[in-house]
Each structure stands twice: as C-alpha cells, then as structure tokens.
Amino acid sequence: MNRTYVHGYNQKENIRLQDQATTLVELLHYDTLYPAGSQVLEAGCGVGAQTVTLARNSPNAVITSVDISETSLAEAKRKVEMAGLTNVHFRQGDIFHLPFRPSSFEHVFVCFVLEHLSKPVQALNALKSLLKVGGTITVIEGDHGSAYFHPDSEAAHKAIQCQVELQRRAGGNAMIGRELYPLLCKAGFGSIRVSPRMVYADSSRPQLVEGFTRKTFTAMIEGVRESALAAGLIDQLTFDKGIHDLYRTAEPDGVFCYTFFKAFAEKT
Helix, strand or coil, X not given: CCECCCCCCCHHHHHHHHXXXXXXXXXXXXXXXXXXXXXXXXXXXXXXXXXXXXXXXXXXXXXXXXXXXXXXXXXHHHHHHHCCCCCEEEEECCCCCCCCCCCCEEEEEEECCHHHECCHHHHHHHXXXXXXXXXXXXXXXXXXXXXXXXXXXXXXXXXXXXXXXXXXXXXXXXXXHHHHHHHHHHCCCEEEEEEEEEEEECCCCHHHHHHHHHHHHHHHHHCCHHHHHHCCCCCHHHHHHHHHHHHHCCCCCCEEEEEEEEEEEECC
C-alpha cells in the first residue's frame, strides 16, 4: 500500500487498535450503515479493528476488505470468524493497484489509512475509479493537532509532536483530519460533508478515560519512545515526563480532548 506504518506491526499495537475501535464505535460508527446487497470496499483494513463493526452494522451488505499485509489480513480474518460474521471477503492488495474492475463497488470505506500515505489524493483517485457513479466514500481520520488536556503540559505536547514528526518523516500526516474536505475536493468527489467527532474524557466517563486517554492515545505516543529518542527529536527526561503528564490527565481531576473527522462524499 506504499506506506510505512509508524506504529509498527506487533501484538501491543494490535491490542491498542482494538481498544481504540471498541471505545469509539458509537462516536465514529453510529451512522456507518450500508444497504442490503450493496458491494462495499474497505480499503486498508489492517488487523480488522473496524471490519467487525462494519460487518455488524450492515449484516446484509457484502464487504470486501483489503490490505497489503498478509499478517494483518490473517488477524482480520481471525477477528471476523470469532465474531461469527459471514459477510466479509478478504483480498491482499496495494491501495493504488487493487485487483478490481472499475465501478465494482457502491461504497468505499477508509479509516485511519490516508494519514500513512504520502500521496493521499492519488489514493482517493484510485478508489474513486472503483466506485460506481453515485456511489459513496466514507473517510475517517484523526488529527493530533486537536489534542488538548488538563492539566496542560509542555512536555506532553513535545512528546505528541515527536509522533507527528516521525509520521511526517515516514511520508504520512498525523494531522490529516483537518484536510479531508480539500483532499476530497482535489480528488473530484462531490456532495462532500465533513463531521468533526470530538472525544471528551473526564472521570464521569470512565470508559473513555480508560479506553481512549490511557489505552489508545497515550499508549500510541508512548509507543514511539525509542524511535523518537533514536532520531534525536527529544531528550529522555522530557519524553518520559510528557508520557507521565498524559497519564496524569486520566486522573479524577483530569480532562482529555481529541477530534476525529468523518467525511462522506459521492462520485458524480
């Protein structure tokens, strides 16, 4: 898929992605629904963290989930089988050169993929060619520039910036969420609608504090520690204080906010 996955392919990251998907189902997917019999392409399914939700939400749609990684596909298949779902088919393929005929799908779903690509508009154009006229694309991305919290911490912001910079050096964009509208415009889609979805976590929402603040976002930043230090982006004391301070926002008097962006568009 012509991408470098900055978070790495390992069991710890697999668990983090599943925690994220489980925690954010209602926020991100209450309106992810496809009609019975429709052909849906999930481009870049990874380990299937979103696939199970797609298949459950639209049990009578036919979902084709693709990824470039054989290892990720095997894990995605395992998740779907464990969930008892039978409406998903898996194919290995590069998002820029997928093995499907033009106009093969009524809908395309892309979640947390464009952020890892150096040519997101080219990817959107490739996916648009697989859509029927009048078909839709749904794109979900985060934006690390949207993170703010209490107590505030300069060290925490610097630690987050390390992840942003590492992703930039790998050819991606950790702040791509804010760009979905112009990216879809450049790719020639019509009827574009972007919906910001903010995660707000305080002690009155313990599931979000545990599932998102601790296990999703902070765990993600913590996971780039060695890479950030090796690249000379930050010193050890500052990074470790930043992680400590991010976990501090999960305490009873802490607050953490982060915004995802969900876009819908049509092939005209």
